[in-house]
Amino acid sequence: xxxxxxxxxxxxxxxxxxxxxxxxxxxxxxxxxxxxxxxxxxxxxxxxxxxxxxxxxxxxxxxxxx
Numbered sequence: 001x002x003x004x005x006x007x008x009x010x011x012x013x014x015x016x017x018x019x020x021x022x023x024x025x026x027x028x029x030x031x032x033x034x035x036x037x038x039x040x041x042x043x044x045x046x047x048x049x050x051x052x053x054x055x056x057x058x059x060x061x062x063x064x065x066x
Contacts, residue, residue, distance in 0.1 A: 001016075001017070001018065001054075002018045002019075002020055002050045002053045002054050003016035003018065003019050003020070004020045004021075004022050004028065004029070004046065004050055005019060005020070005021065005022055005028070006021070006022045006023070006024060006025045006028050007025070008021055008063055012061055012063075015061070016061065017058055017060065017061055017062065018053040018054065018056070018058055018062055018064065019053075019061065019062065019063045019064065020046065020049050020050050020053055020063075020064050020066070021063065021065065021066060022046065023042070023046075029043055029046055030042065030043055045066065046066070049064055049066060052064065
């Protein structure tokens with residue numbers, strides 16, 4: 001499982017083993033200030049990072065930076 005989150009310390013506290021930092025609390029998977037194409041690219045990047053994290057063998061908690 002991959003935990004995409006806006007507050008990494010909370011994910012660490014609850015014991016998530018694969019953590020991908022999101023954008024911001026009100027818009028975890030996007031940024032309304034970006035153009036439509038820029039936001040689509042940002043969302044794709046986050047999903048691809050989460051898929052990469054899911055395929056990566058981990059030993060304990062790991063934060064996958066964007």
